[in-house]
Amino acid sequence: MKLFRQTFFVLFLCVWIFALVLYGNFLTIARHNTAATHFDTIVVLGTPSRLDGTPSPEQRERVLEGVREYKAGVASHIIMTGGAAHNHFVEAHSMAQFAASQGVPPADIVEEAQAQNTIQNIFYSAQIMRQQRWSSAEVISSPYHLGRTSLILMAFNHRQPSLNIDWSTHPSGWPDEYAIYHKIVLYSVESWRCLQLRFHGFPSSRFLPQPA
Numbered sequence: 761m762k763l764f765r766q767t768f769f770v771l772f773l774c775v776w777i778f779a780l781v782l783y784g785n786f787l788t789i790a791r792h793n794t795a796a797t798h799f800d801t802i803v804v805l806g807t808p809s810r811l812d813g814t815p816s817p818e819q820r821e822r823v824l825e826g827v828r829e830y831k832a833g834v835a836s837h838i839i840m841t842g843g844a845a846h847n848h849f850v851e852a853h854s855m856a857q858f859a860a861s862q863g864v865p866p867a868d869i870v871e872e873a874q875a876q877n878t879i880q881n882i883f884y885s886a887q888i889m890r891q892q893r894w895s896s897a898e899v900i901s902s903p904y905h906l907g908r909t910s911l912i913l914m915a916f917n918h919r920q921p922s923l924n925i926d927w928s929t930h931p932s933g934w935p936d937e938y939a940i941y942h943k944i945v946l947y948s949v950e951s952w953r954c955l956q957l958r959f960h961g962f963p964s965s966r967f968l969p970q971p972a
Contacts, residue, residue: 789907789954790914792928799835799928800894801870802826803885804859805878805901805909806842806851813849815858817935818902823855825932826900827862834898838864839888841872841881878909882916883967886925896926903931904946907954915962919969 804826807818815823826838838859842851852871860866870888875881882899889897901909906929917924934943962968 789910791906791910793914793917794896794926794928796896796926796928797834799896799898799926801837801839801889801892801897802829802835803839803841803881803897803899804855805881805899805905806840806845806855806875807902808846808851809849809854811847813854815854817937818932819851819855820858821932821935822900822902823858824862825930827859827864829898829900829930830859830864830868837868837870837892837894839870839872839885839897841875841885843874843876845876878905879912879916879962879965879967882909882912883920886916886920889925894925898928898930900930900932902946903934904943904950906931908950908957911954911957912962912968915968 804822807822808816809819810816823840826840829835830838840852840855840859842855844850850871850873852873852875856866856869856871859869870892872881872884872888875884885897889895899909899913910929913925913927913929917927938946
């Protein structure tokens with residue numbers, strides 16, 4: 761019985777240490793590189809629509825937060841970014857239509873319809889910004905997704921100096937449909953991915969090359 765208690769205690773301690781490292785790493789990731797509160801554009805990161813084309817819970821919340829920030833005067837334009845990455849609906853277009861239904865003038869919405877993942881979201885959005893001569897952005901995504909988003913933005917600025925931007929991340933609301941265990945799972949998975957990225961870096965790609 762004593763051996764069982766000791767083993768249980770050691771395992772419990774190991775789990776807590778691992779959790780502290782995992783979440784401590786996640787919480788210490790910088791969420792901005794500027795103190796600005798007004799930006800040239802808002803970038804809303806894509807996430808899949810439902811299979812019938814209507815906004816999924818996370819897509820809905822990300823767009824609604826982008827609309828709120830736009831109406832609050834944070835920026836005068838919104839880039840909706842995301843291609844048909846997980847089904848045949850182009851995320852940027854679905855998001856743009858929803859934002860327009862919430863009162864954002866279509867002329868102030870730019871659709872980036874190529875990206876297949878978060879790195880490409882940033883890459884293609886930065887290209888649009890360069891074409892428009894915009895140099896700053898508030899980047900909106902789900903709360904659990906902001907750690908990896910920030911790591912990508914930091915790496916992007918470091919490795920793609922020709923497309924450098926001033927940025928700050930901003931969380932969307934949590935969908936009412938998500939229970940607490942769902943949020944914990946999402947945070948845990950993303951925290952683990954962020955820990956791996958900090959140790960091993962990003963894989964080389966034309967969208968985010970490894971530093972020389």
